[in-house]
Amino acid sequence: xxxxxxxxxxxxxxxxxxxxxxxxxxxxxxxxxxxxxxxxxxxxxxxxxxxxxxxxxxxxxxxxxxxxxxxxxxxxxxxxxxxxxxxxxxxxxxxxxxxxxxxxxxxxxxxxxxxxxxxxxxxxxxxxxxxxxxxxxxxxxxxxxxxxxxxxxxxxxxxxxxxxxxxxxxxxxxxxxxxxxxxxxxxxxxxxxxxxxxxxxxxxxxxxxxxxxxxxxxxxxxxxxxxxxxxxxxxxxxxxxxxxxxxxxxxxxxxxxxxxxxxxxxxxxxxxxxxxxxxxxxxxxxxxxxxxxxxxxxxxxxxxxxxxxxxxxxxxxxxxxxxxxxxxxxxxxxxxxxxxxxxxxxxxxxxxxxxxxxxxxxxxxxxxxxxxxxxxxxxxxxxx
Numbered sequence: 001x002x003x004x005x006x007x008x009x010x011x012x013x014x015x016x017x018x019x020x021x022x023x024x025x026x027x028x029x030x031x032x033x034x035x036x037x038x039x040x041x042x043x044x045x046x047x048x049x050x051x052x053x054x055x056x057x058x059x060x061x062x063x064x065x066x067x068x069x070x071x072x073x074x075x076x077x078x079x080x081x082x083x084x085x086x087x088x089x090x091x092x093x094x095x096x097x098x099x100x101x102x103x104x105x106x107x108x109x110x111x112x113x114x115x116x117x118x119x120x121x122x123x124x125x126x127x128x129x130x131x132x133x134x135x136x137x138x139x140x141x142x143x144x145x146x147x148x149x150x151x152x153x154x155x156x157x158x159x160x161x162x163x164x165x166x167x168x169x170x171x172x173x174x175x176x177x178x179x180x181x182x183x184x185x186x187x188x189x190x191x192x193x194x195x196x197x198x199x200x201x202x203x204x205x206x207x208x209x210x211x212x213x214x215x216x217x218x219x220x221x222x223x224x225x226x227x228x229x230x231x232x233x234x235x236x237x238x239x240x241x242x243x244x245x246x247x248x249x250x251x252x253x254x255x256x257x258x259x260x261x262x263x264x265x266x267x268x269x270x271x272x273x274x275x276x277x278x279x280x281x282x283x284x285x286x287x288x289x290x291x292x293x294x295x296x297x298x299x300x301x302x303x304x305x306x307x308x309x310x311x312x313x314x315x316x317x318x319x320x321x322x323x324x325x326x327x328x329x330x331x332x333x334x335x336x337x338x339x340x341x342x343x344x345x346x347x348x349x350x351x352x353x354x355x356x357x358x359x360x361x362x363x364x365x366x367x368x369x370x371x372x373x374x375x376x377x378x379x380x381x382x383x384x
Contacts, residue, residue, distance in 0.1 A: 001265075001287075002308050002346035007380035008338060009038035010373065011169070013269075013290055013313065014354035017365055020048045021357065026162060033166065035373055036382070038348075041163035041170050043222060044155035053114040056183070056230075058174050060152055060215050062114060065139040067092050074102070074110055084124060087112040093135035099125035114140065115183045127184045131200045134207060137184070141207065143214035156222055171267070172219040173228030177251055180208050182233045190233075194243050201247060209251050216255065220262040227259045228267040228290065235273040241280070249280055256285040267313070271352055272296040282309045292341070293317055293352040294333065299340045311346040318351030322368045323359040330368045334375040349376055 015032070022028035025045030032039035046058060054062035064070075069090040074083050082101040089096045100112050101122045113119065128137055144152070163170045181190050181204060193201050220227060234248055252268070259266040268281060271291030275298055281289060282305075289306075292299065292314030302312060315337025316322065321329055334349070341347040351372070359365040377384045 002311055002344075004345040007382065008342045008347050008349060008376075010036075010349040010376045011038045011040050011313075012355070013350045013352060016357045017355045017359060017362060017369070019046075019357075022048055024048065025159070029162065029168075035369075036377065037373070039166075039168055040226075041159050041168050043159045043170060043172050043219075043224065044152055045159045051108075055113055055116045057115045057176055057180075059172060059219060060144045061148055063142060063145065063148065064089070065091070065142050068139050072111065080124075085110060085112050089127070089136070089140060091136040091139035093139060094133070096127040096133060096136050096140070097125060098123065098127045115180065117183070120182055120187060123186060126186045126189070128204070129185065129189075131197075131203065134203060138207065141211040143211070144218060149218050152218065153222060160223055169226060170224045171226040171228055172222065172224040173230065173267075174269070175212050175216055175227065175229035175255060177205065177208055177212065177229065177231065177234060178238070178248060179230050179233045181205070182238075187233060187238055191238055194239070194247065198247075205247060205251060209254070213255075213258070216258060220259060220264055224264055226265045226267050226288070228269060229255060231268050231270045232272075235270055236276055237273045241276040244277055245280055249284060252281075252284045252286070260285065269353075271314075275301065278302060278305050278310075282306055286310055288313050288348070290314065290350075291352050294337065295320060299337070303341055303343075307344050307346065311348065312341050313348040314350050314352040315341050315347070316349065316351050316372065318354050318356075322351045322355050322372060323361070323365045325368060327368070327371050330371045331375040334372055335379065338376070338379045 018031055019028045022031060025047065028048070029039050029041060042058070071088045071090065073086050075086055077084055080101055082103055085100045085102050087098045098112055100119055101124060103122055106122070107118065127133070160170060216227065234244065236244070239248065256266045265287040266285065267288045267290050268286045269290045271293050273296065288311035290313040292302065292312045294315065295317045299315070306312060316333045321333045337349060355365050355369060374384050
């Protein structure tokens with residue numbers, strides 16, 4: 001709410017180094033509380049290790065129309081050394097086909113998931129390539145079923161109970177917009193299509209918005225405090241500020257309004273190349289921008305422009321500082337973030353984006369987490 005708090009909280013955006021080392025989600029939250037963190041409870045609780053067709057889209061399951069059939073096989077090409085994984089979705093409105101190189105670091109075996117960041121740089125052919133593919137895509141983006149909604153609420157109940165017991169923030173998502181285009185159409189193609197086929201991009205974004213809205217309405221009715229939309233691919237690496245305003249602002253405004261009508265705050269994850277967008281993001285009514293990375297952001301400028309309007313969540317780089325830095329690097333980064341972003345309220349400290357379980361040196365990363373927490377407690381006059 002951008003009010004002055006008792007102290008600037010510390011809540012990790014993503015903490016895979018701790019989550020994947022926990023037996024279950026509730027142990028993970030308890031470990032965060034024992035460390036003194038202001039843990040955020042996500043519903044439904046996510047298992048430590050997740051493998052599904054929509055790995056990078058948390059929350060409700062992604063199910064296809066019952067008339068959809070799926071075929072997968074492996075082939076080879078003389079032009080590339082890696083095997084080619086092929087997946088075909090056969091729908092009443094036509095077939096959609098994905099082809100992905102199985103690189104040595106491919107983590108899905110001989111399977112190609114539907115929505116996943118791993119697909120983007122390894123694809124030889126994306127699912128959706130033209131307006132003619134949209135009718136078939138509609139068969140893959142169907143609203144959650146009654147049974148899925150009931151199961152979601154049932155799974156969420158224990159986490160909600162835990163959050164209320166400890167007075168923790170309850171968050172849900174992730175909502176999605178242009179990021180989904182990256183998964184199914186590719187980011188390079190998106191850059192060209194915005195100029196060459198704007199009507200097609202408008203139609204594709206509207207299709208995604210309408211699908212996302214059916215999912216959003218379910219989670220807004222579950223007692224959450226914060227709805228989160230992932231927007232890593234909604235930055236100026238892919239959209240000029242003018243095109244962001246033209247294509248993405250109207251959708252974002254609708255989603256923010258829908259969230260506020262339900263009495264829920266709205267968070268927007270965007271971690272890089274977004275300084276020209278900050279005023280428009282504030283105008284849309286976003287409550288918190290998640291992912292303020294000092295390696296990417298002009299933090300003083302952001303605080304000056306957004307103070308009292310939008311909460312800023314981040315302040316320390318996770319990959320460079322927490323996973324690889326020295327103790328002094330970590331403590332200096334925490335002090336710098338606190339001094340710039342904390343005055344006047346509207347600041348949550350976090351590494352951006354993640355402290356990973358597969359960090360180059362996990363022991364170093366976890367030690368640096370402790371240094372970060374110690375320095376934060378000293379700055380906020382908490383007992384270390």
